[in-house]
Amino acid sequence: MQPPTISPNLVKWFRWYCRRYARKKFHRVRLSRTSQPLPETNGEPVVFALNHPSWWDVIFGFILSGQLPTYRHYAPIEAAMLEKYRIFRKLGLFGLDKGPRGAAQFLRTTERIFQDPFGALWITPQGQFVDVRVRPVQLQHGIGALANRLTNGWIVPVALEYPFWDESTPEALIRIGSALPIAEMSAFSVAESTAAIERAMESNMDQLALEAQSRDAEMFEDLLRGKAGVGGVYDLWRRAKSWFRGKPANLHHAQPQ
Numbered sequence: 728m729q730p731p732t733i734s735p736n737l738v739k740w741f742r743w744y745c746r747r748y749a750r751k752k753f754h755r756v757r758l759s760r761t762s763q764p765l766p767e768t769n770g771e772p773v774v775f776a777l778n779h780p781s782w783w784d785v786i787f788g789f790i791l792s793g794q795l796p797t798y799r800h801y802a803p804i805e806a807a808m809l810e811k812y813r814i815f816r817k818l819g820l821f822g823l824d825k826g827p828r829g830a831a832q833f834l835r836t837t838e839r840i841f842q843d844p845f846g847a848l849w850i851t852p853q854g855q856f857v858d859v860r861v862r863p864v865q866l867q868h869g870i871g872a873l874a875n876r877l878t879n880g881w882i883v884p885v886a887l888e889y890p891f892w893d894e895s896t897p898e899a900l901i902r903i904g905s906a907l908p909i910a911e912m913s914a915f916s917v918a919e920s921t922a923a924i925e926r927a928m929e930s931n932m933d934q935l936a937l938e939a940q941s942r943d944a945e946m947f948e949d950l951l952r953g954k955a956g957v958g959g960v961y962d963l964w965r966r967a968k969s970w971f972r973g974k975p976a977n978l979h980h981a982q983p984q
């Protein structure tokens with residue numbers, strides 16, 4: 728199964744669209760200041776392993792993929808969904824059937840993706856939507872099997888949360904964890920590789936959870952700035968008051984951020 732042919736122009740447009748859409752739906756998109764730097768890849772395989780709390784994870788995967796502009800980025804999707812939205816193929820998405828057949832398709836396709844030294848893979852190895860508070864973190868064994876097939880490269884854990892803080896729209900919080908060198912898993916079994924990735928993802932998610940609970944915006948840097956305010960008549964009244972006073976309207980529910 729060959730990986731899809733990516734259209735760079737379409738990817739560029741879709742990444743712009745994702746950023747615009749996120750600004751409309753979130754108060755802020757924030758990256759934890761304790762995030763670890765991406766590894767110096769030097770043309771090695773990179774697998775981004777995201778937890779999977781919601782539908783939004785795909786959107787933020789596309790936004791974050793811009794951090795590695797020299798790479799070609801791919802991600803699996805359910806085959807039936809890809810058949811419905813065929814344009815996704817040009818964005819780097821490839822279809823998988825359910826069950827054992829899908830697992831075999833995943834390994835064959837990723838093997839070909841990583842024949843390209845500048846191939847990157849984005850996956851949600853939990854395999855389904857899972858609340859961010861569920862512990863222990865449990866992954867499907869496909870990611871461990873993939874790690875065992877590669878001889879070099881990195882597994883990068885990415886934690887996502889979408890809490891409500893002080894505004895009517897939620898925050899999108901992101902933390903990048905320490906990358907796991909695949910070479911160190913060469914002697915591991917599939918189960919052992921999967922367990923190592925589970926521990927790395929859980930540790931990263933636990934750290935982001937503590938930062939989310941702090942509700943401290945200073946612990947994050949803004950990647951995107953979106954909407955503030957309650958909306959409706961309340962915001963209209965505040966705009967009118969500010970206009971009469973000759974001051975800019977502050978629509979934040981709490982202090983301006």
